[in-house]
Amino acid sequence: MRGATWQFILFSGYGIVIDNRFYFVPYGASTESPSRLKASSISADEMQREITRIAGHGRVLVLLDAFHGSGLDGPAADLVRSELATSNVTVLTSVTGNGLSREDDRWQHGAFTKTFLMALTDSVQEVDLDRNGTISMAELTAWMAKRLPMLTDGNQQLGLDMRFQGEIFAAGHQRSVTKERFP
Numbered sequence: 221m222r223g224a225t226w227q228f229i230l231f232s233g234y235g236i237v238i239d240n241r242f243y244f245v246p247y248g249a250s251t252e253s254p255s256r257l258k259a260s261s262i263s264a265d266e267m268q269r270e271i272t273r274i275a276g277h278g279r280v281l282v283l284l285d286a287f288h289g290s291g292l293d294g295p296a297a298d299l300v301r302s303e304l305a306t307s308n309v310t311v312l313t314s315v316t317g318n319g320l321s322r323e324d325d326r327w328q329h330g331a332f333t334k335t336f337l338m339a340l341t342d343s344v345q346e347v348d349l350d351r352n353g354t355i356s357m358a359e360l361t362a363w364m365a366k367r368l369p370m371l372t373d374g375n376q377q378l379g380l381d382m383r384f385q386g387e388i389f390a391a392g393h394q395r396s397v398t399k400e401r402f403p
Contacts, residue, residue: 225278305381313379354387
């Protein structure tokens with residue numbers, strides 16, 4: 221979509237429930253005590269307010285790889301995803317229900333983040349199904365929904381709350397250039 225403003229938020233870290241509230245725990249957060257952990261983390265409420273503010277300026281794609289921490293009670297990923305999604309906000313989570321995200325030291329992040337990065341680099345030709353030079357929301361989510369379970373031996377399913385469609389990334393296809401067109 222030409223002229224559309226797009227924002228992307230990728231959070232890859234941990235998630236934990238403290239005092240019955242979900243928190244995103246970034247790398248380097250203080251774990252010395254529950255109060256320090258809470259103070260160095262981002263509540264889902266804070267995240268939702270900021271995403272809503274950003275969505276006032278255009279579409280927002282939120283990618284959350286944060287459901288591998290301890291303390292998750294119930295369907296945290298589904299609840300967080302539904303709370304963050306609004307009319308201009310599509311949210312992808314690394315799991316559905318109360319599943320846990322898989323990590324691997326070889327990847328240096330979670331399977332969800334690896335799958336997303338693969339979609340934009342190594343496998344971009346496979347993702348752009350219609351070969352139009354862009355990756356649409358439908359193409360990205362379909363590819364990730366297929367690849368994530370493959371990477372995790374079926375133990376992880378993509379969580380999705382899609383609130384908009386359209387092209388979101390240039391696919392980076394190499395195009396042939398002739399000397400006649402470009403001397």
